[in-house]
Amino acid sequence: MNVNGKPYRTIWLEGDIVKIIYQPVIPHKFEIRSLRTHHETATAIRDMWVRGAPAIGAAGVLGMVQAVLQSPPENYRQFTSEAAELLKSTRPTAQNLFFEIDQVLHCIEEANSWENACEKAVVQANHSIDTSIHACQNIGKFGAELFEDGDAILTHCNAGWLACVDWGSALAPIYYAARDGKQNFVYVDETRPRGQGSRLTAWELGQENIEHAVIADNAAGYYMAQNSIQKVIVGADRIAANGDVANKIGTFTKAVVAFEYGIPFYVAAPLSTIDFECPTGADIPIEERTPEEVLYTWGMADNGEFLRVRTTPAESSAKNPAFDVTPAKYVTGIITEQGIHAPADLHQLKG
Numbered sequence: 001m002n003v004n005g006k007p008y009r010t011i012w013l014e015g016d017i018v019k020i021i022y023q024p025v026i027p028h029k030f031e032i033r034s035l036r037t038h039h040e041t042a043t044a045i046r047d048m049w050v051r052g053a054p055a056i057g058a059a060g061v062l063g064m065v066q067a068v069l070q071s072p073p074e075n076y077r078q079f080t081s082e083a084a085e086l087l088k089s090t091r092p093t094a095q096n097l098f099f100e101i102d103q104v105l106h107c108i109e110e111a112n113s114w115e116n117a118c119e120k121a122v123v124q125a126n127h128s129i130d131t132s133i134h135a136c137q138n139i140g141k142f143g144a145e146l147f148e149d150g151d152a153i154l155t156h157c158n159a160g161w162l163a164c165v166d167w168g169s170a171l172a173p174i175y176y177a178a179r180d181g182k183q184n185f186v187y188v189d190e191t192r193p194r195g196q197g198s199r200l201t202a203w204e205l206g207q208e209n210i211e212h213a214v215i216a217d218n219a220a221g222y223y224m225a226q227n228s229i230q231k232v233i234v235g236a237d238r239i240a241a242n243g244d245v246a247n248k249i250g251t252f253t254k255a256v257v258a259f260e261y262g263i264p265f266y267v268a269a270p271l272s273t274i275d276f277e278c279p280t281g282a283d284i285p286i287e288e289r290t291p292e293e294v295l296y297t298w299g300m301a302d303n304g305e306f307l308r309v310r311t312t313p314a315e316s317s318a319k320n321p322a323f324d325v326t327p328a329k330y331v332t333g334i335i336t337e338q339g340i341h342a343p344a345d346l347h348q349l350k351g
Helices: 038-046 053-069 073-088 095-110 114-144 172-179 196-207 217-225 251-260 343-349
Strands: 011-014 017-021 032-035 152-155 185-189 212-215 231-234 238-240 245-248 265-268 296-300 306-310 323-326 333-336 339-341
Touching (some): 011 053, 038 073, 053 095, 073 095, 073 114, 095 114, 114 333, 185 217, 196 212, 231 245, 251 265, 251 323, 333 343, 339 343
Parallel strands (some): 231 265, 265 333
Antiparallel strands (some): 011 017, 017 032, 296 306, 333 339
């Protein structure tokens, strides 16, 4: 990813310290934070300092590396098992978190000593992260073929660099298309209540000099009805075996409207996001986040102060589901690192 022309990953390891791009202050600041223990990494996942299914998976992997490196050598198995449970408890919906943690935990359980466990965990973490980056890059290559020069594309939430280790999922095809010389315009849903579209996606697209406009979440239907949007592409936090897709709240609404107007609706996600043990979207746990995210908003005041303001009556309560489920019938295709698939064909990818 490019920040002011300098390449970065979203998350990386230095010794036993996890480094992250601190997302809550973007686009107003660019800040790197250090997470010194797996407890701090768990907090970063839970409080959305790092977010997006592949990035959460990477954070889980690196949190496990921290745990084994910092564990008592005589009790490393129990210590890392408890660390895995803590890390898994942070966010219930994103499949990548559980998949990636289990990969590292399996390596640790197979080790014959603490030293061997440390070595295996680091090797597995590097493999997982490299695999994730390669998968997102391939998603970009396959997905870019779907866009015609001049297409206007709608996105929802942030499924770009910041949601992955690099490249992104839903935004990767947009980046690849731009590098192929295609001139596409991107409509960026603001994605209330946390504004991942207006804050993060718009910032990323600006770094890549891709023309875009932020729109209110409830304006997308208007632009689809006006034939102003030719494609919709989103990421995913978990995909059920039947092709139902859990993604950021508001995705379902966009899919239904796109279906009504015959606009192709694509989901971009690595294979690690598919939960073949989850039969349908009804079986996906949906995270309910704090009501404060709806009752308040953060922003930069004209005087440069970063502050929180209440936008609702003091006596009002709120509900805040973080995700919804889009039934497979509304999904035109799912873009993975192995190509573009009909939702009904996902079973062929189970390996």
